[in-house]
Amino acid sequence: MQALTPHVYWAQRHGEIYLRVEISDAQNLSIGVEENTLQFRGQGHGAKGENEYEFTLEFLKPVKPEVKHKSTQRQVNITVKKQEHAWWDRLTNQAKKPLFLAPDFDRWLDESDAEMELRKKEERINKISVESRIRKDRLKKSFLFMYNLVQFLGFSWIFVNMTVRLFILGQDSFYDTFHTIADVMYFCQMLAIMEVVNPAVGLVKTGVTPAFIQVMGRNFILFVIFGSLEDMQNKPVVFFVFYLWSTIEIFRYPFYMLACIDTEWKLLTWLRYTIWMPLYPLGVIAEAVAVIQSIPIFDETKLLSIPLPKATGLSLSFSYILQVYLVLMFLGLFINFRHLFKQRSRRFRTKKRKTN
Numbered sequence: 001m002q003a004l005t006p007h008v009y010w011a012q013r014h015g016e017i018y019l020r021v022e023i024s025d026a027q028n029l030s031i032g033v034e035e036n037t038l039q040f041r042g043q044g045h046g047a048k049g050e051n052e053y054e055f056t057l058e059f060l061k062p063v064k065p066e067v068k069h070k071s072t073q074r075q076v077n078i079t080v081k082k083q084e085h086a087w088w089d090r091l092t093n094q095a096k097k098p099l100f101l102a103p104d105f106d107r108w109l110d111e112s113d114a115e116m117e118l119r120k121k122e123e124r125i126n127k128i129s130v131e132s133r134i135r136k137d138r139l140k141k142s143f144l145f146m147y148n149l150v151q152f153l154g155f156s157w158i159f160v161n162m163t164v165r166l167f168i169l170g171q172d173s174f175y176d177t178f179h180t181i182a183d184v185m186y187f188c189q190m191l192a193i194m195e196v197v198n199p200a201v202g203l204v205k206t207g208v209t210p211a212f213i214q215v216m217g218r219n220f221i222l223f224v225i226f227g228s229l230e231d232m233q234n235k236p237v238v239f240f241v242f243y244l245w246s247t248i249e250i251f252r253y254p255f256y257m258l259a260c261i262d263t264e265w266k267l268l269t270w271l272r273y274t275i276w277m278p279l280y281p282l283g284v285i286a287e288a289v290a291v292i293q294s295i296p297i298f299d300e301t302k303l304l305s306i307p308l309p310k311a312t313g314l315s316l317s318f319s320y321i322l323q324v325y326l327v328l329m330f331l332g333l334f335i336n337f338r339h340l341f342k343q344r345s346r347r348f349r350t351k352k353r354k355t356n
């Protein structure tokens with residue numbers, strides 16, 4: 001059977017060529033582009049009835065070799081991507097239009113209309129990406145707001161409870177701080193692990209190391225020194241450690257909450273970036289006192305000691321680790337003090353520049 005040539009209709013956009021081949025119920029299609037020439041072959045029902053149809057088109061400019069096609073009951077639609085984003089004066093290399101080829105007026109656009117369509121498409125894509133960025137930002141801020149609110153409520157409860165008990169019971173309140181406060185403190189400090197996760201996943205723009213030092217340093221004191229040693233739990237040092245921790249947090253978390261809703265209270269900002277100056281060294285000193293007080297207890301109870309080879313019958317007391325930790329604490333203090341100084345001057349420097 002000799003192959004016939006089907007009617008082919010075409011239209012273009014800046015990036016693509018659309019071909020519509022007038023063959024219904026097409027089968028055994030073979031469509032490909034080689035060296036800028038499209039070869040079409042297939043069986044179906046065309047202008048001259050059921051037959052084998054074929055045609056060849058040599059394009060005006062280079063096209064990509066991959067071709068997309070879709071066969072429907074009425075026609076075969078072919079999409080070819082142009083190599084370069086450009087408007088072509090005609091479809092084929094030869095100046096004279098092949099007889100079987102005609103414009104597809106259903107899809108036809110002239111250059112300026114196609115540009116307009118392209119611009120509208122780009123605007124739509126931009127709008128969608130801006131909207132999705134806004135949605136993500138809102139979700140992120142809502143999450144951070146809730147996190148900061150929970151921490152603020154937790155630390156406010158701790159601070160108010162300790163202050164009220166201090167006023168009512170005086171120095172007696174020092175001795176049972178742990179039993180009244182520990183559960184809420186455990187909750188807040190476990191949750192504070194998010195403060196390491198948040199910068200690590202890019203939720204807040206700040207360093208992971210200072211947050212890690214802060215959270216791990218506190219959790220070490222809370223869970224290991226106070227949590228594992230009952231003898232430490234009724235010492236007055238617990239009061240000072242918890243009070244110093246909560247004093248900064250009742251300013252820091254509302255400051256973050258306001259940042260999440262793009263609001264700033266100058267006094268709160270000043271307090272967040274200033275009161276750590278006396279509180280941080282005092283906090284480290286209080287924590288160091290707790291570690292030093294725990295050393296004889298760990299020695300006596302042999303709790304958390306590391307057994308040495310059986311033959312020696314000895315074990316390495318946890319107090320050695322605590323002595324190393326004491327050094328690390330002051331290293332941690334130095335790193336975080338420097339970090340907080342930088343944060344403070346960055347904050348007040350940019351503020352000043354903005355107001356000038």
Ligand SMILES: CCCCCCCCCCCCC[C@@H](O)CC(=O)SCCNC(=O)CCNC(=O)[C@H](O)C(C)(C)COP(=O)(O)OP(=O)(O)OC[C@H]1O[C@@H](n2cnc3c(N)ncnc32)[C@H](O)[C@@H]1OP(=O)(O)O
Nearest residue numbers: 204206210211214216217248256276279280283329332343
């Ligand atoms: C067993 C292994 C242990 C290993 C460690 C060994 C060493 C241990 C040493 C431990 C010493 C610790 C002592 C300490 O426990 C004592 C005390 O805490 S005493 C009480 C006083 N303490 C303080 O004042 C410190 C309080 N803590 C902090 O300030 C932070 O935790 C710190 C990580 C130190 C600093 O915070 P950050 O880097 O985040 O700075 P900024 O607050 O300026 O925030 C930067 C930007 O991020 C935005 N941000 C941050 N967090 C949030 C949030 N939760 N929600 C919303 N936004 C957030 C913030 O708004 C800033 O954005 P922008 O710059 O755009 O304003």
